[in-house]
Amino acid sequence: MKIEGTHELQARRERVFQALTDPEVLKRCIPGCEQLEKTGENSYAATLRAGVGSIKGTFKGNVRLEEIRQPEHYRMIVDGKGQPGFLKGTGAIDLEEQGDATIIRYAGDVQVGGTIASVGQRMIQGAAKMMASQFFTAIEAEAKTEANDPPPKHGFFRTALRWFSGWVRRRFRKKSGA
Amino acid sequence: MIPVQFDYVAPATLDEAARLLAEHQDEAKLLAGGHSLIPAMKLRLAQPSLLIDIGRIKDLAYITEEGDQIRIGAMTTHYQIEASERLKEICPLLPECAASIGDVQVRNKGTIGGSLAHADPAADWPAAILALDAEMIAVGAQGERTIRAQDFFVDMLTTSLEPNEILREIRVPQPQKNTAQAYMKVAQPASGFAVVGIAVNLTRGDDGRCQSANIGITGVAAKAYRASNVESALAGNALDEQTIAAAAAHAADGVDANSDLYASADYRRHLAEVYTRRAIQKAIAKL
Amino acid sequence: MSKFVGQRVKRTEDPRLIKGLGHYVDDIRLPDTLHVAFLRSMYAHARITNIDVSEAMNTPGVVAVYTGRDLGEKIGPVPCAAALPDLKVPDHRPLASDKVYFVGHPIAAVVATDRYAARDAVDLIMVDYEELAVVVDPEEAAKGGAVVHEKFGDNVAYKLTAGEGDIDAALASADKVIKQRILNQRLAPIAMEPRGVLARYLPGEEELTVWSSTQIPHLLRTQLALMIGIPENKLRVITPEVGGGFGSKLNVYGEEALLGWISMQLGKPVKWIETRRENMASTIHGRGQVGYIEVGCRNDGTITGLRYNVFADLGAYHQLLTPAIPTLTGLMLSGCYKIPAIQINVTGVFTNKMATDAYRGAGRPEATYVVERAADLVAAELGLDPVEVRRRNFPKPDEFPFKTATGLFYDSGNYEAALDKALQNADYARLREEQKRARDEGRIIGIGVSTYVEICALGPSQAMPAGGWESATVRIEPTGKVTILTGASPHGQGQETSFAQIAADELGVDIGDVTVIHGDTSIVQYGIGTFGSRATAVGGTAVYIAIERLKEKANKIAAHLLQADISKVVWDENGFNLEPEPAKVAAGAGVPEADLPAGQAPGASLPEPQIEGKKSLSLQDIALAAHLAKDLPPDMEPGLSATYFFEPKNFTFPFGTHIAIVEIDRETGEIKFQRYVAVDDCGKVINPMLVDGQVQGGIVQAIGQALYEEVVYDEQGQLVTGTLMDYAVPKAAMLPWFELDRTETPTDVNPMGVKGVGEAGTIGATPAIVNAVVDALSPYGIRHIDMPIKPENVWKIVNQQS
């Protein structure tokens, strides 16, 4: 499935690019990202709790950045697997300077498999767009801050935190119940 | 098609439900008619560990009139709305929309509140609720607030309800005299959901011109929306064929249309235009 | 003497089914039953590099987890009964071991104390996959590129050429040759009841009982015995109520063998009930052909030759009949026309998808679609009325038995009569005028005609992989009740009613006194099963002849008891009479046990037959005498029953005409039926209501194929129509009223003259609907449009032109 889109970010290109390639920032900005650990040069192991609305699933996988040409281009390769299926994607991200703003163009190929592929056909594209838009909105917020500012809070970040605490509780309950 | 294990509670009061929801946060899900939630759980795409069944709470299913508002309890089923003689008289858009949902079984179980809270991009109610400029009454641990329909639908499957809020009631302004309403949809042949669904709620002035027009459209985009360019093209103008056709051409203005196996984005946009025109005409024909 | 045959007798099956009192596999509950859930592949093609079941094993409630590696070759391969020359047959085991070949391929079976624990544990099995290149499109698969089964080198499972006549010469000398690529998309059979298996092994008795929702209990027993390695006489297959099959349960599935085997390992009953998602992914699909037709004709519309080069999308494995389905297409390529030269070239290819196999019509809808589209293409090319083209090519009634260039002998037919009746019922001439008027008004109306013939009553054993006969036992119990055991185990067709109708008439009893038993290999003599529209023509005939045999014996007993020469004893609906006497006299004679009020317990001892002084004996009298055996003719076996295995000498060839009238929404491309008219000829009709039901159901599935249904795999082999939210089965509200009628041309293949009607609807209706839409779009230069015809595609056509 092809996805593509354009986002205009009210932030300077250098900053945007920096944000887009900073694992700490990525961790905060990738919707549902619970973990992002460096596993090598520009590659990370990630745990994502991705989804929309009440439809959610946990995926474990890898994120890799390639073709890095600061500050205008890189390619991101993601793959993840979880109970609801798997997802794989590769996309090129291009940044264009427009005064103080930055135009981001992304174009990629997303592949999903398993349950999400066989029951989610009518929504996958929308879900992908929605997550892309959340991601770039968060990046924009990040890029607007100066390097030393405290990181901004993102709506879904809060959600993830909440979920995470719930998850810990649930785990705990299961263990104690068993 | 077996869900992950979950606990189940059926609180007797709304307060109790709100308290439970606040306590369990994202782990819990409200259970209304269960006709969106349970299928998702059976596919294991939703895995709440607690279901809070609000179906046992008294007085959440009703259709009443209060001043110039129609008030509908969140747990009112599609069928109850479809079958309401009073609504057919004063606000036919609601029963017409209800009648177009799924099949008899779905309408007997599914609720208006559940449908709105779920915010399926192809659900029927959001179109009607937008066209009627309704208000949602949400109850949370911190109390009640009112959300306008315009602000309610945020994105695909996402509303402005906080995770710990319960949609309690839908308030619909009583349509004035000379209001014309209609709902038309193209149903996806497999699911019955809307490929496009058009809700029309407009008033005609004594001069025969359109006084105001509200058009809600579902199925086309990630969320239901008001077709404001159609509305403004109608408002103040004569409701003749040409005007309506020209207005309807704006049905999908600025919309990033969905595409799926059944209909491409282009075709959806086209259907939105055609059915907007037809729905307006159908509404006016009733005047 | 037909009180019941020919009548609209209500199905005796229905009250229990409607009240929810029937017993399907899942309704059978045995104590201590364990439940099985499957882990299935989410990849279309991958190597399994590791499977870790330890976490699943440690889950409370889990009793065992089996993987393909555990199984090895302990269970024999899933059988394929199609014997084709040089057919490549991949080794197909119930569970994948090294590689998975399609989404839904079973990898592991979890056995637990309840369904929930089993399902939960499935999620805890960790599988590492190494993805492999996927091939989805059958034409691509034939060309090369990714290979499904490495050891075969390519994806071509077989190539087959069939047909008679010099096709090259026929096409070369034709006035016109029309070519068209056409698609017969993959469909999912979607029986209301998914598959289900319950297996119970009794270690003491060393007996395995398998309850399975199948169309072929006996064939299944034989195959399972071979797969599992248990003596066939220690294996009992019971087929309780079956909620539809449409061919999908005319099969032997790995799960059926595996459940039996697991029960033998654990010594406990094990049950698996397929989920709808499994049903979509892992129960056979139907159709799946993409082909190229070349049809040659003379300028007057005479069809002189037809070639069909087809790629059959077999899927990753062969199921029971997978590669054989396209051969049925080849057989039926003559349609109901005299076509002197016909050739089919089949390339059967492996793809990374679920296997295709028999789905209602099984190869014949594909053929009819090809032929009926070809007839319309000829008409369009020559500017002739499609009806005229058909008429011109029909064999005349006196030309039967009619030999086709595909090697068949059509038993009987009067194609023109059915066509004429349909045209008359539809008022065809007026319809064409209305169409013209409508076009002038800017409306888009289409009239589609299909004249079909199908091959039914499968079939002579020579032509069948595992026997083409059918069996019946008819027994008169001591109390006079009639028991029929049929090998043609039904799955919704209503044989309990139709066979009882035959027996009631032939034996002169009330239909309520007849019980039809089926689907238990320990009770019923070996049988073949219900498929290929064979149950009545072959199984019903077995019942009919068994009754004749039984009556011969009863006649002898009657003559003996009445102390008369057998030639003086005559049968009528009341029994055996000494002389041909009016019914009234016999009616007073002896009150049969059958008149006991319902529910009353029968007496502890049997009454003595009262024969003294009678001139007439009812069947009940004779049955009782035969069982008491105190006074039988010398050397006569006691009891009153007969078993007959009927071997048909030919197939039967029902036919008919379907006419669809559609209107297209010019703005949106949406298609609406205006009318639907059908005239079917299935020979003699036992129960018109059942026949109507079969025709209606078939038309509905044809509407599904023509307009809505399609199993879609994406390029990666992901099944994207995995639920009924995505796969569009037509609903009642989407259907037109069906105006059904019949002609009746008996066959001489069986004594009742019945032909079969189970698949007529899907076969006859699909092309009628497509022809109607194409006819509607003909002003836009359209000659063909592929199924399912989606409004968007129609809209594009209309939109580009206007």
Ligand SMILES: Cc1cc2nc3c(=O)[nH]c(=O)nc-3n(C[C@H](O)[C@H](O)[C@H](O)COP(=O)(O)OP(=O)(O)OC[C@H]3O[C@@H](n4cnc5c(N)ncnc54)[C@H](O)[C@@H]3O)c2cc1C
């Ligand atoms: C076969 C089928 C066909 C269908 N066809 C259509 C169709 O044509 N058109 C259409 O619009 N819909 C259709 N539906 C969906 C149906 O209308 C659902 O009933 C509806 O979408 C959800 O309502 P529910 O009461 O069942 O909610 P549930 O499934 O119980 O809940 C849905 C979600 O909303 C939340 N929720 C429920 N009530 C509240 C509340 N009061 N406050 C806050 N959150 C709440 C739940 O926690 C859950 O996340 C169909 C469903 C099925 C199964």
